[in-house]
Amino acid sequence: MNLESALRYLATAGMPLVDLVYERVNNRESRKNIGQDYGLPARRIGQIHRVARDLFEGEGEQLANRRHCAQIARDARMSIDTLITMNKTVNRVNDHAAREPLRRELFEYAVSKSFEEVEAHAKLRLQEINERHPRTAHDQRWLRISGNPDTNGMRFMLARLTDSDAMALANALDQTAREFQKGDPKLSRQQAMADALVARVLGGTGASKSKVFREPVLLVPSDGCTYMGNGLLATSDGAIVPAREHMDSLLSEFGYATMWAPDLEGKMQHVDLWRTRRTANDKQRMMMVIDQLICADPECTHTAITSEAHHIEAWKNGGHTNVDNMVIACRPHHARNDDDRELQRYGHLTRDPVTGQACRQLVDEHRSRRYHQFPLAQYNGRNWVLNHELHTNNLYKPEEPPPD
Structure with a gap:
């Protein structure tokens, strides 16, 4: 296939693209990974997936209408840009009852029409419909x-x-x-x-x-100490001391401070108190913010300070509210998680069993966990303390996440 033939095919391959993206997203592949395979930004993959969901999903008469529109698009071999434009127009209609009739109208109109003709007609019809059902200015604020x-x-x-x-x-x-x-x-x-x-x-x-969300944090290594649990540290000479007393002996007024120490199995742990409440307190949230800096999902760049505390082992399943059972996640990824592991839909947020780093375990347990590669994540407190242990105590050797 030469370049001209390839471009001509692409201009008529809207529905095959929609089918492909819909299938891959349903197989739990991220938009970012799909986009990398085809040289497209994740935003573009998201637009195509939105078309797919709005054509393949629904109930009753709504679903029947959408399937009819999808068949029109297949038969007419519409371009992906035409499909995206019509879908955006339908979703901008203020009156929800008018959306499906407009969808059918636009798809039937688009047969044998150019992209420019479809775009102009869609804008005109959207304006006419929304003039009859205007939203208040107050509702449109953002x-x-x-x-x-x-x-x-x-x-x-x-x-x-x-x-x-x-x-x-x-x-x-x-x-x-x-x-x-x-x-x-x-x-x-x-x-x-x-x-x-x-x-x-x-x-x-x-x-x-401005000092909002920009307070100094002092990261303190606990060299020569072992975390015994319940906020107690064993020093190298065998003494058992409360972590607070040990911290007070090292600190003056430096704002927030947090401490890690290896437990009896050598795994790095936050030094913290157990608790019986479900929600994380301010101290725990700040410790996790320092630990991660951004959402635990490897595809997300939402800041940790504006995210939520997420239980790795769900509270409803007996999971405790302690730092080693929690990660910070933005609201969408907090909800998009398999709390009940048998559901096997999205995978689940967890921590690396060796390093304690926040990551996502894929649905297939035999596939590797996904870790954050976003640059800001590399500067979190967890990486700092792991590097400190590597260079001072040679506690462990970090490894690259294994390939899928």
């Missing part, structure tokens, strides 16, 4: 903050507000921004408004003064 910093260590924020709220916010920030510019004439208007927003919301006098 605020988005990027999940990861850019190469300059900056994050992006974008908001959608009603005209009155946006103007009120701008007016509230204006005076503070003017004061900042008087104090520093080099500040641009945009920079001054950004500093004013931080100052008004977080306190202080500008962005550089």
Whole structure:
């Protein structure tokens, strides 16, 4: 097949692509891995999978209509971009009862039409339908903050507000921004408004003064000590001392501090107290945040500080609320987990049995666990203490995760 033939086939292979992605995602493959196989970003794989779910899943008359639309697309050999555009349009209809009739209308219209014709018709029909069923401006508000910093260590924020709220916010920030510019004439208007927003919301006098989620943490190695459980350490001379007393003897005022020590089996453990409550307390959450920095799922980059404490052995199954039975996970990955192992749907979040690193065990127990490769994860407290033990006590030798 030459290049021209390949492009012509791609222009008509929308449904084969939808079938392929749907099958691979249902086999528990991540969008990232699928995208890497075909040189596509995970976002694009997600768009195709959304088309698949909206054509292959549903109930009753809804499912019958979707199957009819899928058959139209197959027979007409529609492109993937045409399918994505129509699917996005349907999902933006405010009146849910009007979505399936519009889906059928668009698919029937798209037969023998160009992408541009379908796109223009879809926009027109969406506008007409939503004018009859408008959403209130209040319902359309949102605020988005990027999940990861850019190469300059900056994050992006974008908001959608009603005209009155946006103007009120701008007016509230204006005076503070003017004061900042008087104090520093080099500040641009945009920079001054950004500093004013931080100052008004977080306190202080500008962005550089913000301390939210940025408190110092001192990681303390427990050289010569063995963790005995229940917050007790055995020193090299045989004495048993409470970990708090040992920590107090090493620390002054440095903010948060946490300690790891090898247990009797040589496995690195957080030094912590057992507890009977289900939810993690603030101390435990902070220890896990330091341990991971980001969500335990290897495909996720959600920050740990805004995520949730997740029980490895579910609380309902008798799992205790102690750090060695918990990891930090974002809300979607906290829910997307096989608490009951026999379900075998998603796999489950766990810890490496040797290093204690947070990871995901795949559904197939014979396949390797997946570990985070995101750069920020490499700077977490767990990696720091493991490297410390390797170089000072030669406690263990870290190994690369085995290939699947």
